[in-house]
Amino acid sequence: MSQDISSDVLVIGAGPAGIAAATIAAEQGLKVIVLDDNRQPGGQIWRNLSTAHHPSTSKRHPKQQALDRLYRSGAQLLTRRVVFNASASGFAEALHETATDSNVETFRFQQLILATGARERFLPFPGWTLPGVFGVGGLQALTRAGYPVAGKHIAVTGTGPLLLAVAAHLVAAGATVTTVAEQAPMLKLAPFAASLWRQPAKLVQGARYRTKLRSATYRTGCWVVKAIASPDSHTLSAIHMTDGTRTWTEPCDLLACGYYLVPNTELAQLLGCALRGSFVQTDAHQRTSILGIFCVGEPTGIAGLEAAIMQGKIAGLACAGKSTPKLLRRVMKQQVFAKNLEYAFALRQELRSLPKQDTIVCRCEDVTFAAMQAYHGWTDAKLQTRCGMGPCQGRVCGPAAEFLLGWKPPISMRQPLYPVPLRALSSPLASTSKVAINKIEGIESTKERI
Amino acid sequence: MPETLALKINGQLVEVPSGTSVAAALLIASQPFRLSVIGEPRAALCGMGICFECRAVVNGRAHRRTCQLFCEAGMTVETNL
Amino acid sequence: MKSFDILVVGAGIVGSAVARECALLGWQVGVVSGGTLAGSATAAGMGHVVVMDDSPAQLALTAYSQSLWHQLAAHLPKSAEYEGCGTIWVAADDEDMVQVPAKHALYARFGIETNILSAAQLAHAEPNLRRGLIGGLLVPADGIVYPPAVASYFLAEATRLGAEIFPARAVSAAHGEVRLNTGAVLAADRIVLAVGADCKLLPALPIQRRKGHLAITDRYPGFVRHQLVELGYLKSAHTLTEDSVAFNIQPRQTGQLLIGSSRQYGSTGPEIEPEMLRRMLDRAIEYMPSLDNLSSLRTWTGFRAATPDKLPCIGSASGLSDDATLWLATGFEGLGITNAPGAARLLVAAMTAQTPAIDVTPYLPARMKAQVSMPYA
Ligand SMILES: Cc1cc2nc3c(=O)[nH]c(=O)nc-3n(C[C@H](O)[C@H](O)[C@H](O)COP(=O)(O)OP(=O)(O)OC[C@H]3O[C@@H](n4cnc5c(N)ncnc54)[C@H](O)[C@@H]3O)c2cc1C
Ligand SMILES: Cc1cc2nc3c(=O)[nH]c(=O)nc-3n(C[C@H](O)[C@H](O)[C@H](O)COP(=O)(O)OP(=O)(O)OC[C@H]3O[C@@H](n4cnc5c(N)ncnc54)[C@H](O)[C@@H]3O)c2cc1C
Ligand code: FES
Numbered sequence A: 001m002s003q004d005i006s007s008d009v010l011v012i013g014a015g016p017a018g019i020a021a022a023t024i025a026a027e028q029g030l031k032v033i034v035l036d037d038n039r040q041p042g043g044q045i046w047r048n049l050s051t052a053h054h055p056s057t058s059k060r061h062p063k064q065q066a067l068d069r070l071y072r073s074g075a076q077l078l079t080r081r082v083v084f085n086a087s088a089s090g091f092a093e094a095l096h097e098t099a100t101d102s103n104v105e106t107f108r109f110q111q112l113i114l115a116t117g118a119r120e121r122f123l124p125f126p127g128w129t130l131p132g133v134f135g136v137g138g139l140q141a142l143t144r145a146g147y148p149v150a151g152k153h154i155a156v157t158g159t160g161p162l163l164l165a166v167a168a169h170l171v172a173a174g175a176t177v178t179t180v181a182e183q184a185p186m187l188k189l190a191p192f193a194a195s196l197w198r199q200p201a202k203l204v205q206g207a208r209y210r211t212k213l214r215s216a217t218y219r220t221g222c223w224v225v226k227a228i229a230s231p232d233s234h235t236l237s238a239i240h241m242t243d244g245t246r247t248w249t250e251p252c253d254l255l256a257c258g259y260y261l262v263p264n265t266e267l268a269q270l271l272g273c274a275l276r277g278s279f280v281q282t283d284a285h286q287r288t289s290i291l292g293i294f295c296v297g298e299p300t301g302i303a304g305l306e307a308a309i310m311q312g313k314i315a316g317l318a319c320a321g322k323s324t325p326k327l328l329r330r331v332m333k334q335q336v337f338a339k340n341l342e343y344a345f346a347l348r349q350e351l352r353s354l355p356k357q358d359t360i361v362c363r364c365e366d367v368t369f370a371a372m373q374a375y376h377g378w379t380d381a382k383l384q385t386r387c388g389m390g391p392c393q394g395r396v397c398g399p400a401a402e403f404l405l406g407w408k409p410p411i412s413m414r415q416p417l418y419p420v421p422l423r424a425l426s427s428p429l430a431s432t433s434k435v436a437i438n439k440i441e442g443i444e445s446t447k448e449r450i
Numbered sequence B: 001m002p003e004t005l006a007l008k009i010n011g012q013l014v015e016v017p018s019g020t021s022v023a024a025a026l027l028i029a030s031q032p033f034r035l036s037v038i039g040e041p042r043a044a045l046c047g048m049g050i051c052f053e054c055r056a057v058v059n060g061r062a063h064r065r066t067c068q069l070f071c072e073a074g075m076t077v078e079t080n081l
Numbered sequence C: 001m002k003s004f005d006i007l008v009v010g011a012g013i014v015g016s017a018v019a020r021e022c023a024l025l026g027w028q029v030g031v032v033s034g035g036t037l038a039g040s041a042t043a044a045g046m047g048h049v050v051v052m053d054d055s056p057a058q059l060a061l062t063a064y065s066q067s068l069w070h071q072l073a074a075h076l077p078k079s080a081e082y083e084g085c086g087t088i089w090v091a092a093d094d095e096d097m098v099q100v101p102a103k104h105a106l107y108a109r110f111g112i113e114t115n116i117l118s119a120a121q122l123a124h125a126e127p128n129l130r131r132g133l134i135g136g137l138l139v140p141a142d143g144i145v146y147p148p149a150v151a152s153y154f155l156a157e158a159t160r161l162g163a164e165i166f167p168a169r170a171v172s173a174a175h176g177e178v179r180l181n182t183g184a185v186l187a188a189d190r191i192v193l194a195v196g197a198d199c200k201l202l203p204a205l206p207i208q209r210r211k212g213h214l215a216i217t218d219r220y221p222g223f224v225r226h227q228l229v230e231l232g233y234l235k236s237a238h239t240l241t242e243d244s245v246a247f248n249i250q251p252r253q254t255g256q257l258l259i260g261s262s263r264q265y266g267s268t269g270p271e272i273e274p275e276m277l278r279r280m281l282d283r284a285i286e287y288m289p290s291l292d293n294l295s296s297l298r299t300w301t302g303f304r305a306a307t308p309d310k311l312p313c314i315g316s317a318s319g320l321s322d323d324a325t326l327w328l329a330t331g332f333e334g335l336g337i338t339n340a341p342g343a344a345r346l347l348v349a350a351m352t353a354q355t356p357a358i359d360v361t362p363y364l365p366a367r368m369k370a371q372v373s374m375p376y377a
Helices: A016-027 A062-071 A135-142 A161-174 A186-197 A200-210 A268-269 A305-319 A326-342 A351-354 A369-373 A378-385 A397-405 B022-028 C015-023 C056-073 C094-109 C119-124 C147-160 C233-240 C274-287 C289-293 C333-351 C365-372
Strands: A004-011 A032-035 A077-078 A081-087 A089-099 A102-114 A117-118 A153-159 A175-181 A217-220 A223-229 A237-244 A248-249 A254-259 A261-263 A293-295 A360-362 B002-007 B012-017 B056-057 B063-064 B077-080 C002-009 C031-034 C089-092 C116-119 C135-139 C164-166 C170-174 C175-178 C185-192 C210-221 C227-230 C244-251 C258-264 C295-306 C313-316 C326-330
Touching: A004 A016, A004 A077, A004 C119, A016 A032, A016 A305, A081 A268, A081 B077, A089 A326, A117 A135, A117 A223, A117 A293, A135 A153, A135 A161, A135 A254, A135 B022, A153 A161, A153 A223, A161 A175, A161 A254, A175 A248, A186 A326, A186 C210, A217 C147, A217 C244, A237 A254, A254 C056, A261 C258, A305 C119, A326 C170, A351 A397, A351 C116, A369 A378, A369 A397, A378 A397, A378 C147, A397 C002, B012 B022, B022 B056, B056 C185, C002 C015, C015 C031, C015 C147, C015 C326, C015 C333, C031 C185, C056 C333, C089 C094, C089 C119, C089 C233, C094 C116, C116 C119, C119 C135, C135 C170, C147 C164, C147 C333, C164 C333, C210 C274, C210 C289, C210 C333, C227 C274, C233 C244, C244 C274, C258 C274, C274 C289, C295 C333, C313 C333, C313 C365, C326 C333
Parallel strands: A004 A032, A004 A102, A032 A077, A102 A293, A153 A175, A153 A254, A175 A217, B002 B077, C002 C031, C002 C185, C031 C164, C089 C227, C185 C326
Antiparallel strands: A081 A089, A089 A102, A117 A261, A223 A237, A237 A248, B002 B012, B056 B063, B056 B077, C089 C135, C116 C135, C170 C175, C175 C185, C210 C258, C210 C295, C227 C244, C244 C258, C313 C326
């Protein structure tokens, strides 16, 4: 660690929460740096969203508004940086990836805001490893990154508000969405609809999706039990669906299947922040259990866009020693919404029997459900079957095993949090390719593309 | 900036609009991304850098997440098939 | 009270090997396993089955054990990942190279075949090593295994032969009685402590925990073909006081590369120490520069159970305890995977008053008596 980049506030994650936090903190006169693994800021909901193509409204897209304000604030945005190590003593290490190279950069901070968002939860079922089966947010992200889905027949299944949003997105991209299948029963979704009434903005969002999707069947209380490969190739051709009593086959080119969200708490855990259940524990000012470290957005609870932004603002202000009673009250309301979501989209027990004995649960190491079931918990299963030991480091099979087998993920977190070139863990001197860190490139170039 | 760019996927020239991720380019070229440990073909799953199913050899470096990399003219991508 | 011919406390690779060996005799065996391998050296170690010549006694034990591994190999399950890939001791300079013919001659005396490699032969055998290394010594009969799977195989074999496993911790073990943290009490004619670096049951054991770091990469089949260890390793492993690192890399059957090794005293927590990890990887990259771009997946640490003379304790606990029922199989430092089969055989031979295959005097726990009060340098 020879040359470091210092800031008053380091924000990890440039989703809505991180952008809000960085903006506000910088507006308070603090020196702020924001890092994100992605090439562009925006996190999941605003991922690769082109904001230029909406001339119909005079108002700029919220993403554009947020980014404009971020740039005006003076905060430095550094993208394509994945943080793989951090310490509460005041530094974080990121791998900066480009097509040809990757460098390690060390960031020193006085205060740290974790805004690492959430990822999709995947549940294994026979055939889920076939090419052509994607996550729901996964397929959306890939289409936004240039995968053309026009003309494709797509089934969108799983659970969560993302299903409708993504189905609408796919239709807009020219795909035929054959089915939207939500595993939650109507019974549970109804009270959720009621809570939408208290959240008018969200209601509008939901309604807009529904009208776009007229051609698709929207089913509740049903789910995919199997993905079928075409006989001559290794790609998807159809799916088996069930409503618990009846099973039927639907042909499709692609399947988008995801089971709501899992918070990205790994970095917080590495830093020693306490969890509350599966989420990072914070107080009303978004302070974690570790002094000087804040956490905002999805890692603190899956409460949606508005909550993420408000939490970001609260933390940004708190870094400058300011409090905001109004925001604090508003964020409380959002937490009610989060609870409702959690209830509405709770996974049904039948999903536990989705994987068959020979269904692969750990895709990195190809470990089957039967192989894992032979053990009592993560540690032993890991040691004996290698499940969770691949490059995703259990990010996919961990939450699945938690649901299927009740295994709590092991708590010990170690660097690297993401796979990194070995030299990222060695000394700068040992490798000639580690660049001097003060010569940061990319600060300007990240702006030009947005 | 050019509208499209060309890269080599498994030795074949593929043209994609600029701003296309390498993962999307592999999907466009209908190429499975990798053979799994037991030899099954796999393709991108999460699209957001989490699952590592989209790994391929990019510009000679193995195990790179193609969903987090964007196509550049002259880039070479190889899958382990 | 349930009673056995023998109770083995600890089911790392050593305890498991002992349990299997005893079960093969037809004994009633009970194994107090601690419940999980988490935290054990067996779960953390490298799995290099290697003949080592630190001392004549070490050479005798590792050579004997290696011959047992060769017999075992055919029976091991696939999950054990046994590979007879051989070791290459890498010489970086003349000082290293001087050791090569000496080592070659010494190994030959123990019936171990080795081949001296010239610089060109070394480069041919391992193209990813840096240029300018001056030679090496290939030990073709060395191998690698995946230790947790081997331990689990030994335990399964023992169970198949009638052994009973108690997934609990022993809170006391003396005078033919083992008390479990579940409240249960078990009885046996003999108790074997195969507790690794955990000396709570017999604080008189002069064992120190010697921390090691490891890092593993993603799959790069063919990148490394043998287990490679720098000859300087011997120098670094010998020091009893200083923290040291050495180039030590292992090609897993999966194509992954397991990179070691570091040795530290006085560091008791399992956390990764970035400085130590750096030094270790710097050393690896120095020997193999193209490692630097390989994707590393995980790092971890483990503890070796080190005795003052670096030899294990195998045999009756007499001298450390006046309890005639107590036996020991511990203190294997960095060679417990290699030596587990040999240790199990020697221990059983001692218990059944048979002539052991090699002289066991250097490993008898009683030798520790004189050293117990000796402070570490
Ligand atoms: C796949 C997906 C799709 C979604 N789509 C929608 C939608 O269409 N509509 C909707 O209302 N809500 C959607 N959501 C929910 C949405 O994420 C939240 O409503 C809200 O936007 C969360 O904001 P955030 O800032 O907390 O997290 P995110 O938006 O998830 O941002 C977190 C950011 O942190 C970065 N990051 C994480 N770890 C690291 C690290 N170690 N190093 C560097 N960077 C890191 C990530 O790359 C990401 O950009 C989606 C969620 C997911 C997971
Ligand atoms: C980094 C590193 C690299 C290594 N590389 C190699 C190598 O390449 N080759 C090699 O040969 N060796 C190597 N070793 C050494 C080898 O791993 C150990 O010597 C070996 O695993 C020791 O096995 P064990 O069964 O004696 O102890 P352990 O594996 O530690 O097992 C002891 C078991 O006893 C249990 N236990 C302890 N007390 C109790 C109790 N009271 N009640 C119930 N259970 C109890 C513990 O829970 C544990 O499971 C390495 C070690 C390390 C740390
Ligand atoms: S598709 Fe999951 S990491 Fe790229």
